[in-house]
Amino acid sequence: xxxxxxxxxxxxxxxxxxxxxxxxxxxxxxxxxxxxxxxxxxxxxxxxxxxxxxxxxxxxxxxxxxxxxxxxxxxxxxxxxxxxxxxxxxxxxxxxxxxxxxxxxxxxxxxxxxxxxxxxxxxxxxxxxxxxxxxxxxxxxxxxxxxxxxxxxxxxxxxxxxxxxxxxxxxxxxxxxxxxxxxxxxxxxxxxxxxxxxxxxxxxxxxxxxxxxxxxxxxxxxxxxxxxxxxxxxxxxxxxxxxxxxxxxxxxxxxxxxxxxxxxxxxxxxxxxxxxxxxxxxxxxxxxxxxxxxxxxxxxxxxxxxxxxxxxxxxxxxxxxxxxxxxxxxxxxxxxxxxxxxxxxxxxxxxxxxxxxxxxxxxxxxxxxxxxxxxxxxxxxxxxxxxxxxxxxxxxxxxxxxxxxxxxxxxxxxxxxxxxxxxxxxxxxxxxxxxxxxxxxxxxxxxxxxxxxxxxxxxxxxxxxxxxxxxxxxxxxxxxxxxxxxxxxxxxxxxxxxxxxxxxxxxxxxxxxxxxxxxxxxxxxxxxxxxxxxxxxxxxxxxxxxxxxxxxxxxxxxxxxxxxxxxxxxxxxxxxxxxxxxxxxxxxxxxxxxxxxxxxxxxxxxxxxx
Amino acid sequence: xxxxxxxxxxxxxxxxxxxxxxxxxxxxxxxxxxxxxxxxxxxxxxxxxxxxxxxxxxxxxxxxxxxxxxxxxxxxxxxxxxxxxxxxxxxxxxxxxxxxxxxxxxxxxxxxxxxxxxxxxxxxxxxxxxxxxxxxxxxxxxxxxxxxxxxxxxxxxxxxx
Numbered sequence: 001x002x003x004x005x006x007x008x009x010x011x012x013x014x015x016x017x018x019x020x021x022x023x024x025x026x027x028x029x030x031x032x033x034x035x036x037x038x039x040x041x042x043x044x045x046x047x048x049x050x051x052x053x054x055x056x057x058x059x060x061x062x063x064x065x066x067x068x069x070x071x072x073x074x075x076x077x078x079x080x081x082x083x084x085x086x087x088x089x090x091x092x093x094x095x096x097x098x099x100x101x102x103x104x105x106x107x108x109x110x111x112x113x114x115x116x117x118x119x120x121x122x123x124x125x126x127x128x129x130x131x132x133x134x135x136x137x138x139x140x141x142x143x144x145x146x147x148x149x150x151x152x153x154x155x156x157x158x159x160x161x162x163x164x165x166x167x168x169x170x171x172x173x174x175x176x177x178x179x180x181x182x183x184x185x186x187x188x189x190x191x192x193x194x195x196x197x198x199x200x201x202x203x204x205x206x207x208x209x210x211x212x213x214x215x216x217x218x219x220x221x222x223x224x225x226x227x228x229x230x231x232x233x234x235x236x237x238x239x240x241x242x243x244x245x246x247x248x249x250x251x252x253x254x255x256x257x258x259x260x261x262x263x264x265x266x267x268x269x270x271x272x273x274x275x276x277x278x279x280x281x282x283x284x285x286x287x288x289x290x291x292x293x294x295x296x297x298x299x300x301x302x303x304x305x306x307x308x309x310x311x312x313x314x315x316x317x318x319x320x321x322x323x324x325x326x327x328x329x330x331x332x333x334x335x336x337x338x339x340x341x342x343x344x345x346x347x348x349x350x351x352x353x354x355x356x357x358x359x360x361x362x363x364x365x366x367x368x369x370x371x372x373x374x375x376x377x378x379x380x381x382x383x384x385x386x387x388x389x390x391x392x393x394x395x396x397x398x399x400x401x402x403x404x405x406x407x408x409x410x411x412x413x414x415x416x417x418x419x420x421x422x423x424x425x426x427x428x429x430x431x432x433x434x435x436x437x438x439x440x441x442x443x444x445x446x447x448x449x450x451x452x453x454x455x456x457x458x459x460x461x462x463x464x465x466x467x468x469x470x471x472x473x474x475x476x477x478x479x480x481x482x483x484x485x486x487x488x489x490x491x492x493x494x495x496x497x498x499x500x501x502x503x504x505x506x507x508x509x510x511x512x513x514x515x516x517x518x519x520x521x522x523x524x525x526x527x528x529x530x531x532x533x534x535x536x537x538x539x540x541x542x543x544x545x546x547x548x549x550x551x552x553x554x555x556x557x558x559x560x561x562x563x564x565x566x567x568x569x570x571x572x573x574x575x576x577x578x579x580x581x582x583x584x585x586x587x588x589x590x591x592x593x594x595x596x597x598x599x600x601x602x603x604x605x606x607x608x609x610x
Numbered sequence: 611x612x613x614x615x616x617x618x619x620x621x622x623x624x625x626x627x628x629x630x631x632x633x634x635x636x637x638x639x640x641x642x643x644x645x646x647x648x649x650x651x652x653x654x655x656x657x658x659x660x661x662x663x664x665x666x667x668x669x670x671x672x673x674x675x676x677x678x679x680x681x682x683x684x685x686x687x688x689x690x691x692x693x694x695x696x697x698x699x700x701x702x703x704x705x706x707x708x709x710x711x712x713x714x715x716x717x718x719x720x721x722x723x724x725x726x727x728x729x730x731x732x733x734x735x736x737x738x739x740x741x742x743x744x745x746x747x748x749x750x751x752x753x754x755x756x757x758x759x760x761x762x763x764x765x766x767x768x769x770x771x
Contacts, residue, residue: 039645
């Protein structure tokens with residue numbers, strides 16, 4: 001049987017632009033239709049039809065290239081596509097960034113006597129609330145972002161506020177105190193905006209805030225006092241919550257960290273084109289919340305219908321954790337959003353620029369009289385000793401695209417040592433501050449790691465982390481660790497050390513000045529900020545620093561001293577460690593989980609001159 | 611010079627087979643379609659559109675379309691055409707002829723360089739049925755590559771404004 005040959009005409013797919021398509025079409029017509037038409041000149045109708053076909057091909061070719069480019073974030077140009085790339089990579093689009101600083105807010109209060117001691121009148125100590133606004137000399141508004149209680153005390157029971165005598169009576173007794181506290185402020189305005197939500201169920205309802213450059217959403221509350229929490233994505237059904245301790249502990253922890261369920265939740269997104277911020281709520285019906293928001297993993301069990309076997313199948317573990325609703329969508333209520341808006345480079349102001357009160361939001365103890373309140377409010381003085389920094393204009397599209405590459409490397413799990421350290425250092429400061437952290441394999445269990453941490457006290461010296469910080473850290477890390485990974489959070493041990501050296505100085509060189517230079521260099525080299533947990537002391541660095549000082553001829557002796565215990569002026573850790581005996585190959589390696597500290601640079605470095 | 615066993619043939623000495631002669635006759639007798647006639651109309655059994663079979667008529671048709679096209683009207687060729695329409699607002703001006711000739715010459719030079727324009731003549735037609743002034747343009751040309759016969763096209767411009 002003769003196989004019929006299919007009539008396939010030659011095609012060429014190399015043409016990509018107008019001229020290419022046109023010449024290919026004409027060539028095609030000349031080959032296959034030479035007896036039908038010959039005139040394809042530009043002035044002819046045949047030429048015009050070919051032009052039109054070539055134009056369509058050119059346009060389609062262009063859009064195909066364009067769409068292909070849009071698939072890659074580095075080459076994408078359409079804002080909506082760039083927005084999608086950013087969303088997929090987890091990069092948050094923000095408006096202008098506000099500057100931040102602390103302001104010292106001083107108030108004058110009366111004196112009271114406590115066991116014969118003059119103290120600020122406790123009944124007049126107010127609490128300045130979030131939303132108090134100040135103005136800088138350039139007109140920028142700054143808003144407080146925390147409630148600050150002037151009656152708050154530290155773990156020793158003493159007022160955190162700085163108290164100085166403001167005025168005295170004729171007989172020399174104290175009349176009034178000036179109390180000052182540092183308050184965190186950001187350059188921007190606190191805005192409260194309410195949205196009336198109709199009584200109809202709309203899954204994934206969205207509301208759009210009217211202000212651009214929203215830097216932070218402080219609270220979202222409805223009429224029933226349900227608080228809506230911001231989550232990274234709507235499948236995240238719990239959030240971290242700070243529960244105030246009332247006092248700061250020695251690790252500066254002012255709050256306990258709690259993990260709470262968040263059935264009322266939303267995600268925030270900002271449009272690249274309008275810079276307006278949109279809140280998107282979940283899909284659950286607020287009227288049937290009980291049926292909808294609590295996940296039931298047992299419901300995922302699959303019934304076997306008409307068979308007794310089943311194959312292996314893939315499963316998304318998140319589906320066990322999620323409720324069906326992905327959170328609640330509000331209905332028949334009014335949602336009030338409190339947020340901070342504003343920012344930009346102009347919010348960066350110098351020290352002393354913030355000096356005017358705009359609006360004071362304050363509450364007093366109930367026993368304070370109206371006259372006292374008025375006087376205290378009138379006495380308020382505000383200033384900033386540190387410049388307000390961090391304000392910046394909105395990131396450009398190029399900047400945002402560059403952030404995608406780094407965002408691709410981030411993850412929500414602790415897998416490596418670097419992941420763990422990054423998590424430890426990024427715990428919000430109100431839960432305590434870890435100054436240094438070190439990770440080492442646990443000697444007791446191969447599957448465990450020891451996390452040694454250390455904090456600093458108010459003097460800037462190393463101090464063991466408080467239990468509050470460690471508990472907060474445990475809850476925080478637990479949300480990110482692998483299920484089989486055990487992390488032991490331990491206090492790092494502190495080895496206080498010093499050095500004693502003898503140098504020979506060249507003739508005709510000022511010995512005192514040279515020695516002072518050597519001491520200054522060594523203080524910088526051995527500053528506590530230069531040490532990490534488990535980091536050794538490198539002897540040659542010290543020798544190099546000394547001998548490199550102009551005028552020093554030689555270093556006849558150098559020895560290390562381990563300081564322990566207490567004396568009249570100094571207090572050291574109790575860690576005993578023979579540094580000189582441990583000096584091997586020019587390194588003094590500390591035991592695992594230990595950090596070196598040169599605590600008193602003025603006395604712990606002893607220099608002799610021959 | 612041919613020497614020894616070398617042979618030399620003249621092309622003229624080589625004939626054609628009878629089949630080839632027949633095929634050539636068929637091709638010669640077949641109507642050769644050149645370009646599409648405008649305005650477009652349905653063609654005979656040979657094709658979808660009515661086609662020109664005479665090169666001079668085809669060129670005249672193209673020339674007519676060139677004169678009737680204004681800049682921006684042709685997809686992909688923004689400057690195709692003589693761009694005469696904007697001149698209907700300047701029919702009464704002294705330099706109308708100069709401008710029109712220049713535009714037509716420019717269009718011919720770029721898109722139909724094988725045409726040789728010979729004369730340009732304006733004809734005052736008086737008022738049309740709507741009371742507007744009419745101006746006729748008569749262009750005489752020839753196509754030296756094909757024939758020395760003079761060809762002519764005539765445009766009627768209705769005064770604008």
